[in-house]
Amino acid sequence: DTEVTQTPKHLVMGMTNKKSLKCEQHMGHRAMYWYKQKAKKPPELMFVYSYEKLSINESVPSRFSPECPNSSLLNLHLHALQPEDSALYLCASSPWASGTYEQYFGPGTRLTVT
Amino acid sequence: SQQGEEDPQALSIQEGENATMNCSYKTSINNLQWYRQNSGRGLVHLILIRSNEREKHSGRLRVTLDTSKKSSSLLITASRAADTASYFCATDARQAGTALIFGKGTTLSVSS
Numbered sequence: 245d246t247e248v249t250q251t252p253k254h255l256v257m258g259m260t261n262k263k264s265l266k267c268e269q270h271m272g273h274r275a276m277y278w279y280k281q282k283a284k285k286p287p288e289l290m291f292v293y294s295y296e297k298l299s300i301n302e303s304v305p306s307r308f309s310p311e312c313p314n315s316s317l318l319n320l321h322l323h324a325l326q327p328e329d330s331a332l333y334l335c336a337s338s339p340w341a342s343g344t345y346e347q348y349f350g351p352g353t354r355l356t357v358t
Numbered sequence: 359s360q361q362g363e364e365d366p367q368a369l370s371i372q373e374g375e376n377a378t379m380n381c382s383y384k385t386s387i388n389n390l391q392w393y394r395q396n397s398g399r400g401l402v403h404l405i406l407i408r409s410n411e412r413e414k415h416s417g418r419l420r421v422t423l424d425t426s427k428k429s430s431s432l433l434i435t436a437s438r439a440a441d442t443a444s445y446f447c448a449t450d451a452r453q454a455g456t457a458l459i460f461g462k463g464t465t466l467s468v469s470s
Binding site for chain 1: 387388389391393398399400401402403406446448449450451456457458459460461462463465
């Protein structure tokens with residue numbers, strides 16, 4: 245199974261809401277990533293988890309809170325977001341946290357903050 | 359800031375023609391990867407080329423790497439309508455090679 249799944253596919257939330265994005269992979273990969281992608285822009289790295297520990301946080305605002313409950317799951321908890329946070333949120337995984345390996349991407353969650 | 363800069367930003371061709379996209383980067387790398395993204399979807403890995411390699415092929419794809427010029431090119435031969443997508447190069451210069459940084463991308467449109 246070489247698939248990364250993400251739920252939900254679409255999410256609309258108000259600025260006072262709390263929601264979570266979920267990502268799952270069953271490839272035994274030890275690195276998982278969250279990216280944010282605005283329209284017509286490249287993906288921007290947000291967080292990297294390596295062996296279930298947060299290894300990179302690209303100065304992401306605290307209203308985004310990642311969590312890695314186990315080696316197959318990655319969550320992104322959202323709270324008090326701003327309209328400019330509306331974007332496609334992509335999850336990816338790779339065997340290890342190294343640019344030597346290809347990353348497998350999920351289809352993304354399209355987030356709209358109203 | 360992005361490490362890679364793709365050129366051109368947009369490319370429109372007819373089916374059967376070849377498409378060439380270029381990527382330039384700023385700092386030394388170990389590996390360079392190319393990804394494809396269909397509209398609003400996840401990215402799909404196409405090919406990885408290591409810094410000690412100069413050329414790599416995969417099906418209709420040909421990638422070259424010139425580390426002296428800090429540039430790479432992706433050639434898609436005999437393009438098809440299904441090749442319509444955005445193409446990104448990604449380098450591993452970031453965070454001691456543990457993460458990828460993506461270039462701005464080239465949007466390819468192939469018409470039949």
